[in-house]
Amino acid sequence: MDYKKLVKDVLKTGRSHLLEPEAYYVCGEFGITCPQFNFVANVEDGIDAARSMGFPVVVKVVSPQVIHKTDAGGVVTGIQSEEQFKNAYSTMLENVRGKVPDAEIYGVLVQKSMPQGVEVAVGGLRDPQFGPVVMFGAGGTLIEVLQDVSFRLARLDRGEALRQIRETKVFKILQGVRRNKPCDIVALADLIIHAGKLLEEMPEISELDFNPVLAYPDYYSIVDARIVLSSELASVSTVNK
Amino acid sequence: MRVTKQVTKGSLSGVFNAKSIAIVGASPRPGKPGNQIVRNAKAMDFDGLIYPVNPTQSTIEGLKCYKNILDIPGRLDLVVLIVGADECVRIAQDIARRWDEKGDVAGIVVVSAGFGEGGSADGLAKEKAMLEPLQARGIRVIGPNCLGIADQHSGVNTIFDLPPYLKSEVSVVSQSGAFAASFLMWAKDLELFGLSKFLTVGNMADVDMDEVVEFFGEDKNTKVIAMYLEGIRQGRRFVEVAKKVSQTKPIVAFKSGRTDFGSGAVRSHTGAVAGNDKIYDGAFRQAGIIRTVAVAEFYYTICALGKQPLPRGKRICVLTAIGGPGTICIDALLATGVVEMASLSDHAKNHLKETLARTAVVDEPQGYVDMTASVTEELHEEVIKTILADEGVDGLIYLITPPAFFSNEKLVEHFLNAYNSFPKEKRKPLLSVFTFGSHVAELRRLFERGGIPTLEFPDVAASVMANMVWYSEWRKSRLNYGL
Numbered sequence: 047m048d049y050k051k052l053v054k055d056v057l058k059t060g061r062s063h064l065l066e067p068e069a070y071y072v073c074g075e076f077g078i079t080c081p082q083f084n085f086v087a088n089v090e091d092g093i094d095a096a097r098s099m100g101f102p103v104v105v106k107v108v109s110p111q112v113i114h115k116t117d118a119g120g121v122v123t124g125i126q127s128e129e130q131f132k133n134a135y136s137t138m139l140e141n142v143r144g145k146v147p148d149a150e151i152y153g154v155l156v157q158k159s160m161p162q163g164v165e166v167a168v169g170g171l172r173d174p175q176f177g178p179v180v181m182f183g184a185g186g187t188l189i190e191v192l193q194d195v196s197f198r199l200a201r202l203d204r205g206e207a208l209r210q211i212r213e214t215k216v217f218k219i220l221q222g223v224r225r226n227k228p229c230d231i232v233a234l235a236d237l238i239i240h241a242g243k244l245l246e247e248m249p250e251i252s253e254l255d256f257n258p259v260l261a262y263p264d265y266y267s268i269v270d271a272r273i274v275l276s277s278e279l280a281s282v283s284t285v286n287k
Numbered sequence: 288m289r290v291t292k293q294v295t296k297g298s299l300s301g302v303f304n305a306k307s308i309a310i311v312g313a314s315p316r317p318g319k320p321g322n323q324i325v326r327n328a329k330a331m332d333f334d335g336l337i338y339p340v341n342p343t344q345s346t347i348e349g350l351k352c353y354k355n356i357l358d359i360p361g362r363l364d365l366v367v368l369i370v371g372a373d374e375c376v377r378i379a380q381d382i383a384r385r386w387d388e389k390g391d392v393a394g395i396v397v398v399s400a401g402f403g404e405g406g407s408a409d410g411l412a413k414e415k416a417m418l419e420p421l422q423a424r425g426i427r428v429i430g431p432n433c434l435g436i437a438d439q440h441s442g443v444n445t446i447f448d449l450p451p452y453l454k455s456e457v458s459v460v461s462q463s464g465a466f467a468a469s470f471l472m473w474a475k476d477l478e479l480f481g482l483s484k485f486l487t488v489g490n491m492a493d494v495d496m497d498e499v500v501e502f503f504g505e506d507k508n509t510k511v512i513a514m515y516l517e518g519i520r521q522g523r524r525f526v527e528v529a530k531k532v533s534q535t536k537p538i539v540a541f542k543s544g545r546t547d548f549g550s551g552a553v554r555s556h557t558g559a560v561a562g563n564d565k566i567y568d569g570a571f572r573q574a575g576i577i578r579t580v581a582v583a584e585f586y587y588t589i590c591a592l593g594k595q596p597l598p599r600g601k602r603i604c605v606l607t608a609i610g611g612p613g614t615i616c617i618d619a620l621l622a623t624g625v626v627e628m629a630s631l632s633d634h635a636k637n638h639l640k641e642t643l644a645r646t647a648v649v650d651e652p653q654g655y656v657d658m659t660a661s662v663t664e665e666l667h668e669e670v671i672k673t674i675l676a677d678e679g680v681d682g683l684i685y686l687i688t689p690p691a692f693f694s695n696e697k698l699v700e701h702f703l704n705a706y707n708s709f710p711k712e713k714r715k716p717l718l719s720v721f722t723f724g725s726h727v728a729e730l731r732r733l734f735e736r737g738g739i740p741t742l743e744f745p746d747v748a749a750s751v752m753a754n755m756v757w758y759s760e761w762r763k764s765r766l767n768y769g770l
Binding site: 179195198199206209210 | 526
């Protein structure tokens, strides 16, 4: 499906963010690569998917009402076997139903577990004065506490994205501390550039988050993607429906 | 002349290079702003004409007074309004009429308040009513609610707060008249910098920050741009303009007014950490704007850039005869993360050791030289020459508590002999720190007149040097990317 049509269709339903699989799909169109995943509707398909991609895997709930998946108990990581998968699948859905009773559950995302890397975050938003801006910083759940982030206006070139990365403290970690190999900083710079392009070319998108992004010596891996659509556009569409 | 549908905006050059100025609301009474504006305009080295306008007076400050804008003979370039808001609206009509008849008046400065600044519907309506006939004719409006403009080169001055100022190449644009005037008056007695153009934008009804920055960027009498701002309207255009200007001239900014981004529900991490201030920070860095965070740092960075060349690298030497402030300076330099300590060559180290007293400390820690209290005025010459000539040094900070037995004249003479022994293109930035502040005002003035910035605080000197290094590196990075 055309990614632009996908976003427009989502807005028409009145929803103001993309589901994770939708977000990955749109990202792919902008050269932002996401790890292998399968979107499944039942536990059997989930096990098939896990088997074909190889354990360990992660499962995540896909529901329009669950935006903060971890808070709702909608994520289980490090699943090593089919047995564990079955348990994780049902426990996770129970958790979500308990925490968000009115959640419509569209299905479950099965994703290959990624090895440990340096946690960073790449994001973007549309600022009233500056238009599309991109963010880079130290990622993870503590991002809001640490605020180790740096901004730029999109669109930017690679040199500028590298300068942006160098302004953060996490840059020192990316360079390799305590005998860790340095990470692929150029790949991260390109990710920032692509995030900027996405924002520039898709006026329906108001905010986006890749957090965490795991940085490795030879590439990066986006472990979660959140794309928020303009709520004004969403509500207008709802009225028109 | 008929008003055509599409009128191009006049250039700000017509305003800054006015040859005739009318001051509407001129007052004969000393102590009134309307009187002080006339005095200050007269006191300038201005070879044009000044026309006070006041229907009840025949002369003001010895100048013939006019009842009305329309009565002024010959060509009129600039009109200053310092009358009530309603009166401004009426006079705008007169100016429009004059323009239709004679085609003159390049711009007006509206000092008066009572317009859009309070956000009242009435004030906004008046602002619009005043603006409309002028903008339709391409007549530029500065303000309302501003101090106006000054140009030390053309001699134009509409500012009641600003007497004639030392002339040089720093231009100032500000969203606060009080802050800009404070900067100028703070630096005046010690002659810390020389002014070129000055403009406070007030409500920015017509002339906006980005236009002024662009204009200063093209102005041959401007080498450094100082900017105070609280917010801008067209962020993207502003960044584009600034990025272009920064490639040839430093822009030093102080941005205040830290409000949080967005009022609605923010649902991403990015939204949550994106304070308005952080986005400004990124935008400024992208545009090569030197963003300062402390007032003293802002002031002194401008002063230093007004007199000194940019460093070619990031290795800075700290030279002192006083331990404590020297150490404070090194701490502050390294904390910036922007500079490195100088790596003096063996040749320079040996020569310094031979020249200085045995108790002197050379290159311990690296890039630090303590001449100790035994240093004389004469010795400064050889030491400074040696350091500035060294390949491993990109800039120098000199700190001293000037001893009472030093002769000001002798110290300046030897200092400048050393500094001026290098041809202009080989000069490196040199900042001096006189930790006795204004107690040594005369000595500082001698240094300033010789082109050496004098500061008071070792940590501020470090920030200033780091700002110069950061900006120089930014410019180099633009060259490297071919932009």
